[in-house]
Amino acid sequence: MTDPKGIAVGLSIPKFENQEKVLGEARYIADLQRANVLHAAILGSPVPHARIRGYDVSKALAAPGVVAVLTGDDVPDGRMGAFIKDEHALAKGKVLYVGEPVAAVAAETEAQARAACRLIEVDYDELPAVLSPEDGLAAGAPILHEHLADYVKVFDAGSGGNVASRTRFEEGDVDRAWTECDVIVEGEYTTQAQAHVAIEPCGALAEYEAGGRITLWSANQSVFRVQANVCESLNLPMTKLRCLTPRVGGGFGNKMEAHIQPIVVALALKCRRNVRMILTREEDFEIVRARHPFRIRMKTGAKKDGTLVAREIEVLLDCGAFADDSPGVLGYSLLMSPGPYRIPHRRAHGQLVYTNKLRFGAFRGFGQPQVSFAGEQQIDEIAGRLGIDPIEMRRRNMLREGDAWFVGQQVASNGLAACIDAVEKASGWRDRPKATRHGTKRRALGMSVTAHISGLLGTGAIVRVLEDGTVVLNTGATDIGQGSDTVLTQICAEALQLPVDKVSVASPDTDGSPYNWGTTASRVTYTAGRAVVGAARAVEAKLKQHASEMLECGVGDLELRAGGRVGIVGVPGAEVSFAAISGRAHWAVGGPIVGEHTLVFDQMTHDPKRAVAIGLPFARIGVFSFGAVVVEVEIDEVTGKTRVVEAWSAADVGRAINPQLVEVQLEGAFVQGMGLALFEEMVWDGPRLANPSLMDYKVPTSRDAPYAIHSIIVEAPEPDGPFGAKGAGEIGINVIPSAIANAVAAGTGHRHHHLPLTSERVLDGLIEAEAAA
Amino acid sequence: MTGPRLVRPATLDAALAVLAEEPDARCLAGGATLVAMMNAGLAEPGVLVALDGIAELRGITVADDGRVRIGAMTRHRETAADMRLAGGHAVVRQAASVIANAVVRNMGTMGGSIAFFDPAADYPPALVAADAEIELASAAATRRLAAREFFVDWYTTAIEPGEMVTAIHLPPAGTQPSIYRKHARTSGDYAIASLALVLDGAGARVAVGACGPVPLRSDAAEAVLAGRLADHDAVAEAAALLAAAADPVDDVRGSADYRRRLIPRLLQAAISELLDTREAA
Amino acid sequence: MIDDRQDLLLQVNGARRRVSAEGSDTLLTVLRDQLGLTGAKRGCNQGVCGSCTVEVDGWPVRGCLSLAAACEGHEIVTIEGTGRDPVMAVLQRQFVVRGAVQCGFCTPGMLISARRLLQDQPRPDAEAVQAALSGNICRCTGYRKIIDAVLAAAEELAQ
């Protein structure tokens, strides 16, 4: 599907940094070595909820190698947070979950720092703990954040008590609509906490400069969010902190907001030395962040012919101790909860409740895998009751071009129908039985569809023409391994008709890069890509201005020619090279050529004439990608163990700038979603995380994932996207738990309402369904 | 935190001498478990006796009468690849082949694995079903213990201070098939439940893993199975006896209740699979 | 606690390297912190993730589960030391062009495991590759492109 005219866009160019990675030469945070560096370690709280009466750090300070001990008394009272500023650099006054950093030590070696942490004494005045959202809402529940009302919030959160935020959307007349329905399905669903398990644990390295300025390297998804969080929590002017990034060993939302960067910076300022801290895997599990457990009540109604009439959803989210990205997850999951369907009457509402657990936050899919688990199963259930094929059911109701999304935004490009067609055809859906049995194994097919939005928040790009006519691109977007450096280079190269090797990419630097909110929310290709196109167009205009003077013609007569030249349309020999132009600009006329462009997505999410929206965290959100998946599962009747045998995953990404990188997004998202569907689960034993290790928390290995994951790229170009592109990072995960649950239901006759679909649950369902039959 | 002193004896006697002299000495076999525990701060041995230089602890020998001796330092990889472990011994080979993953199987050893005895590990039920004997040595003496007696309780074996596992002995096995079946969350995880089954004459020996403090074997259940392997009611009765004797716990891998329900299902499936194999052969 | 920091002589990537290690130091720690060989990564320090995989005497092992002192007298090879091996060169090229690399944190360990597979079994099928790599966790790729890269390398080497 590549455009034959493209010289860069549409090509599966290997990512530029692959070579250094296969040689083992890529440098990640833990690989950075610095002279004169101190090693830091943290002490985690042993209790879930307590006031801190005081500290005795004398023994720790006297321990060998120790240079400084940091406690809540040493850090300023600033608070950070993406939506609600509720979090200090480390616990101050109170601790809110087991493992929360209460103190940190900087010492000459890591072992000394860890040993000294154990010598710190903290005097806790224990308080009753809130271990579930339901507990948090109960009358008389202990309050985690007594000063919640005073916290800075970036939207109308409706906070109060232990409720961090509330959101409510409504369109049509839901209450009356039920009477028009011939079939109504209704149910309560729960989903579990999932750990991100980027294989690189989080870490940070602060370099202290005389004068007190800090250069901070860290595992991150946004140097700008790191800068903002550190400066807000430590009350530092942003000029005092420069944030940079080494290679990042994977990020799925976990490295977007702060982790330990504020602590490391505070220690560096205190010691006036370089300080480094790398979390252990166990600490990474215990203190970074995780996917929200959801409790969902959902009801969907349809007419006899399958036409969807109404849907209502109510969700309760476990926020953990700090709000982090959670208000966004609540709002987004509700916004997406109707699915990519025409449903005239819909209501979605929910609450986010503080609990004494680690913070939950952004995780690929941003709440969608959870609500889709309920919503897409209900679509299948209705189809089943009405005797309609699940794919046909979705076709009848799917959102079409020009339709509005829930609460009002117009959807521009829409490749949903093509995605559905593609997975139907590739999987042979029509000609295959949906469930079969061989010996003690059952096989079954399931499907699911989804939409996702990319486009949030501020972005910029700078394109500078070097003296030899090559260009350097600077966007500030952290490449977390997904390949954005390569993709943005392809976009820049295409816009300027240059070979990709004539474009280099500057590493994100808060001192020198234009702002980029972050590598998150499937947004980089779309938003940064638009900024790159805009900056390249500005460069093109300047190049043409020079060329018109050099070739003595009008600007309008000029064209960019492949390979870095500007020429007169229709006159093959009449051209000047970028090098000649750039030389002239640098040394003679006009000055060096730099193009820049910044933007923030400008369409409103909410149309007040159409719908009610209270507590909407994203006034302007972005453009829509679509996806569909078919999975084939095999269920072992002996144990209930379910494995995916084959999968077909289609996504409308507008335009695949680099098809190979889109495919691997779909494949990686599939396997991560499969883990969520089948066995990944963070388990608490009271207030304490019971399985913070890779021994006890399992992620899929190469043997658990199917080899046959077929990624199918659908291209419905987005009018304002860079060469038509839109997001691809998350669309592939949303559909996986629901599609697998639909397949398990087809294979066993039992509908599951609780994730994960462990072998135990599937076996129980199988036995129950057999008994009922 | 500086950690243990490592000694690397070249002979078994030298190793045993260190164990006799140093009360806080521990054997370092493949390291797969011990070093992980040290990294987590769960073990702080004073002296480590590395066994990898001791030739007499390595390798598998099969005697003419069919007896097998597996040196304690034999890696899982070697055990998993040794096709001489056939018939009634195949259960041990199969157990070796599903431990963790290929890389860990290059490190881990049978002696090290059973000395740590995780009840959810793969060798214990396989060795119990195979009627293996564990050879233990100290500076003073060498003794052999039936696997059933070697595994004493959760994470506890019959190894005395100053003693180490030197070999595992398997009695001669017939040509009748045997099987090891493991049910786990993911490839390489410890078992939720596992089952080792060895056909023996007209009956079978069965051991269940991960469903109690030690590998579960029931003489009563085996008595029911004797001569009635193809009889569904007998299998069901034996399975019920096994399930009743199990003492599983809830953990992150599965509930006790689920484990109890799995036992009969695993047994029935394993028996029918083995009977099919026998028929085909 | 006995202070027994001791000098060790390790054979790493074909060269004799003198290091000074504590008894509890793992091979991974010594390679990374003393020899500057940071190709092997620490993803868990518990033997599960496989990002620390290196070769000892030709066999892939966990760097994080190998005590440095116990590695004296053994031949250690890390990703940095595989440069002259034609099998590794083909694997690396296929990983690059087939998109088997995302964040790359798992990649060095994955390559060490893959090389051993191709030495033992020059023409594996997808299932054999899945089995051989199951001790190397990748959270990014979904494995498909890694398996394809290994299969393509096997094919290229067979020609």
Ligand code: FES
């Ligand atoms: S760091 Fe060694 S296996 Fe994870």
Ligand code: FES
């Ligand atoms: S590429 Fe990121 S873990 Fe494999």
